[in-house]
Amino acid sequence: MHTLEVDLLAGDRVLAFGHLQQGYWALARECFNKILAMEPQNANIWFWVGECNYRLKQWAAARMNFDQVIQNNARHGLALARRADCYMQEKNPERAILDLNEAIRLLSVAIGNSTDIQTQQQAKVNLSYAYSLRGQFGLQYGLENHAASCHCQILDDLSQAVQLDPLNADAFVALGTYHAEVKAWGEAIKAFSEAIKLKPDVVTLKFWRGMSCVEDKKYNNAVEDFSAYLQARPDQGFALNYRAHAYVGMGKWENAMADYQKAARLGLKPDALTYYGCARCLLELGQTERALTCADACLSMGGGMSLYAHALMARGRALFELGQYGESVAAMSESIRLLEEAGEDAIPATYYRNQGKALARANRLEEAILSLSKAIGRDAADADAYHWRGLCRMCVRRLQAALEDFDAAIAINQELAGFYAGRGLCLMHRGYLVQSIEDLTRALELDGQLAWAYWYRSKALMRQGDYWGALADVNSLLALPANKLSPLLEEVKMATIEKRCAFCQRQVSRRAN
Helix, strand or coil, rough: CEEEEEEEHHHHHHHHHHHHHHCCCCHHHHHHHHHHHCCCCCCCHHHHHHHHHHHHHCHHHHHHHHHHHHHHCCCCHHHHHHHHHHHHHHHHHHHHHHHHHHHHHHHHHHHHHHHCCHHHHHHHHHCCCHHHHHHHHHHHHHHCCHHHHHHHHHHHHHHHHHCCCCCCCHHHHHHHHHHHHHCHHHHHHHHHHHHHHHHHHHHHHHHHHHHHHHHHCCCHHHHHHHHHHHHCCCCCCCHHHHHHHHHHHHHHHHHHHHHHHHHCCCCCCHHHHHHHHHHHHHHHCHHHHHHHHHHHHHHHHCHHHHHHHHHHHHHHHHHHHHCCCHHHHHHHHHHHHHHHHHCCCCCHHHHHHHHHHHHHCCCHHHHHHHHHHHHHHHCCCCCCHHHHHHHHHHHHHHHHHHHHHHHHHHHHCCHHHHHHHHHHHHHHHHCHHHHHHHHHHHHHHHHHHHHHHHHHHHHHHHHHCHHHHHHHHHHHHHCCEEEEEEEEHHCCCCCHHHHHHHHHHHHHHHHHC
């Protein structure tokens, strides 16, 4: 070769590798092609041309370049791995897996044969890449058959990849994806976190980690990840929806509704899960009729048995608030039946409590007691369940058991007026008038507009002969705003209240004379 040609080739090499370092793949390829014109059998140059085409996502051209490398050097493991990657991009899994298996064999041998530390380290990086690719291949093609051996192979490949090269971000991403696929959310979060350390500017990784955090009930972390993603991509409605789901998990109903509504304004069509999330938010925000509409929309879309069952519970809660107790019981009971048949161990205690309350309102007291007992069995700190079971037991005249329930409710929460009102009534039924009046007075200290407490205390005071106090309670009752008086009027007629008022007035007048 002429001296001038050698000098030109040397210049092209320097220029080509300079372009490579700066990521100018097309310019680097142009320089490498000039070298190939003079050295057509140079496997290394063919590899770098292939690398440029690979980076430019010209898969067919890159694959043919790597063919040339392998023809000239059949032991070039990295070229085999790259060609496998091209086959994967071209949807040719059969050829891809053959190349990957051979690449892993050759690169493993290379590590064992290497005595130079730097060469050995590079071989480990290459082998990590090959294992990562085979793990990704398994994710794309192998999980579909759900074979246990396939799952083990994927996990082993990806674990090997990150062990060989702790800087292999793509391997950590694939490992996180695998764990998410098998619902190992904690492990998925760990893997995505490692990938984020290596690629902190890739906001998509935070979105994926956020999704795993939602599933793992780490809602605060999920909100942080989705917020970071949305800061970079504020127009992504699906990310707003996922952040809304996280807010629902945190009980931040207004934040969740704001995200759901913003996602809808961006044109995202609500799915079944979104309608369910909206139903839960609207229930907590007191917008019962809208909540019922959203629950029904979720039910009409399906979305899987579990979601359907939970949406039925939301529908039942809405119907309960609307006073449609029979339909409420039907919806809640079907919800629980579906979840029990599916073997869901984590049916919330609140579901049985909600069912018990609806059964109580429907005057199915024995069934209500059973449901409330199940709620307490799942959550012994559910004060509301104790309170409602106490009310039901009191109605069927199991007064001692009812009193124990009221005691348990108050021991858990001393700040709810209704708990003291319930115990006060139970004590009155047992003839303990002094203690009854004490509890009813405490109820009114906590809530000065609790109509039932005025009504029951007036009755207890009458039994003690304190008609002045009873009359004051009845007058306070009648002075309440209509919305505070209406719950009592569902059970007690206004004529009955007025009759008691008149009776107390007569007794006060008689005693005054």
